[in-house]
Amino acid sequence: MEKKLPFDIRAVRLQFPALDQLVYNKPFVYLDNAATTQKPRVVIDRVKAWYELENSNIHRGVHYLSQQGTIAFENARQTVANFINSKSSREIIFTKGTTDSMNLLASSLGKLLVKEGDSVLVTGMEHHSNFVPWQQLCVERKANFLVAGITENGEVDLDHYTELLEKKPKIVSIAHVSNVLGTINPIEEMIRLAHVYDIPVVIDGAQSICNQKIDVQALDCDFFAFSGHKMYAPMGVGVLFGKEKWLDAMPPYQFGGEMVNQVSIDETSFNVLPFKFEAGTPNVSAVLGLESAINFIETIGNVSIAAYKDQLIQYALQRLAEVKGIKFIGNPVHRASVISFLIDEIHPYDAGMIIDKLGIAIRTGHHCAQPIMERFGIPGTMRASFAMYNTFEEIDIFVAAVKKAAIMLS
Amino acid sequence: MTIEQTQQQIIGEFSIFDDWMEKYNYLIEMGKDCPIIETQYKTNNYLINGCQSRVWLHASFDGNIVHFSADSDAVITKGIVNLLIRVFSGHSPEEILKSDTTFLDQIGLKEHLSPTRSNGLLSMVKQMKLYAQIFQLKANQQVNE
Known part of the structure; x- marks a missing residue:
């Protein structure tokens, strides 16, 4: 043929x-690409080059390699921001992957918004990563966990979704693409419906990031999470995009190095975005590999x-x-x-x-x-x-x- | 026949196969006529959850001999379940406890008992040994009484 x-x-x-x-x-x-994709030579070489020639800890050193590393890392953040068309690289948080991004949100955004008697809405086609963190948050807060049904064809039952939105959940979190059914959800519409009630919407983009062009501004989603390894990049790096107004309001998720501003025995003040959410030494080589993967995708x-x-x-x-x-x-x-x-x-x-x-x-x-x-x-x-x-x-x-x-x- | 003899017999049966497909066809055939567990035991109480395929295992003890029956919802898993039952059922707890499953290495099915397989088989073997241990304990207690 x-x-x-x-x-x-x-x-x-x-x-x-x-x-x-x-x-x-x-x-x-x-044919197991929804689990993870193989890596192109440019990505493998990028990771190798980091460890062979550039390795140093970033963001704190005054020495040459550390500064070069910091520049490379922050350039990669800008590349990611451009790739999904976010307004600013401050809205790009590097995580370990989609699961890590979702746990960050359930913990931090959950702390900010969800109290006893409130509710959180997901759909019945979520990956456990976008299901269990919210479910457990609801158990912990004595909140209601709402799950929009799916039709026989494997699509979100939009009537049921709309009905559940009327309960005014504090957070809506939905898969862009189902990792089982392959369904591309009409998230533009689902986001618009949730925004009628001013509910922030989280998109699990693990399966959509290498399926189509993502434009977070056009989608108007409040958060968008994805993993590098499902888009030809190394394992161990993911991204959480969040609108700046939300990220600013959210409390830190993990504490440690880099994410702090001033520490004394009595109190600690926290660093600005995006560093507030990036405690500890990041997976620099994987972030640089992610940048190479993005360039690779965009070249084709x-x-x-x-x-x-x-x-x-x-x-x-x-x-x-x-x-x-x-x-x-x-x-x-x-x-x-x-x-x-x-x-x-x-x-x-x-x-x-x-x-x-x-x-x-x-x-x-x-x-x-x-x-x-x-x-x-x-x-x-x-x-x-x-x-x-x-x-x-x-x-x-x-x-x-x-x-x-x-x-x-x- | 001792456990060792049954294992040798199985190794002999598998030695005639030239490739994996013949071997799997044999397992599938065996899976179809596995000594099915009685319905009353095919419940969650007897379920060994393997994530991918499920296995049910029941054991009884008449004071000397342990009898196992089992089932699985996947037919290849069930074929291997059948082999394990054939090897271990109808023996004393002592004999079960001192034998192993290395015969599976020799017939090229070792991978099915790997912890990463999540088909319930490794847990099934552990569970069979555990039953044998409990029955042995029971038997010793009765002797002491």
Whole structure:
């Protein structure tokens, strides 16, 4: 089949050393990108260069390397700010990842806004990272934890969401893209609805950050969290964007070095944004790797990547539909590059083991989103998720493997 | 047959397979006719939660011999459950406690008992040993009384 590709896929694949290996003596097919993406050479080299030549602790040294490191680190913050179009780099907090960002918010924003009898609203399709921190906050504060339902197609029930907003929750926190169903939620609309009541909205962008161009000003979200490792950057770095007015009002989350201004035995005053939320030595090499990943994505082009991934997903859906007994979990109108499915009564773990033996990495299980499994009454799913380096040929290999597993297990 | 003899027998059975697919087909076949646990024991009380696949295990003791029955919701897991039952069920607590599961290494299924697999199998083996220990304790107490 001839397809018009928006960029040279073979050249892109050459940038990712991990793709070029045999697994169980078979060419490696990596379709677990919603869990983490592989890293391009530029990112790996950036991390290496930091430790080989530049390593020093930033923000406090007067010596040459420390100053160079500080400049590089703060430039990376500006790169992130530009990437998501935030007004200022003061709105960019570096964290360990999306989970860390969410815990920061549940603790700090929770402290600021949520009291006994208040409520917090999430949806039934959240990853545990955007579910459990809020749930536990509500338990601690004796607040109500509100969960907007999802429809049979795997979309947020907007009527239910609107109904719950009328209870005037103090915080709304929603996934941009479901890591299980692939659903792209209509967050523009959901944010607008919450803002009618002046409720701040947190967006879990873990799955959307490498799926589409993010513009936090256009979205008008109050917070946006994402992880580096799901967008071709190193593990251990994430970002929390927050509107300055909120970040200014929020109390610090963790205490320690860098985040303080003055410390005496009697009292401590805290540093300005963004440092107020960055206690301890940051993961500098990972932040610089994140900057390289952003440059890499922007060189190829966000729009081109999104267009190509959409072609992949349409092709995968069409090919998987050939498998006898297949049932897609979630049939959203707007889908990111994630497909969850089951085949007849076959346990996803069984199928996953056979597909693994054929050299293909997919994910099986509940994907850290047990409320979705409960909603659909299933133990788990098989999930394939795609990145810019996947190919149509890999989808063919994957579909053949799914068919083989189905034959062996039925 | 002793535990050691059963293990050798299984190693023999698996030695005829040329590749992983034949091996897995065999496990799947075995998974289909695993000694199913009685319905009354297929409850949360007997559940070993493995995150990915679930295993139910029941043990009984007649004073000399331990009998195990088990089930799993995933058929490959159930095939391995079947092997473990075949090896350990019908033996004294002493015999169960002094034997191990190295036969799984020799038939190339060691990875399924890795702590990272989260399929419930490693916990199942630990649970079987724990039952044996308790039954042994019980038997010794009765002798002392």
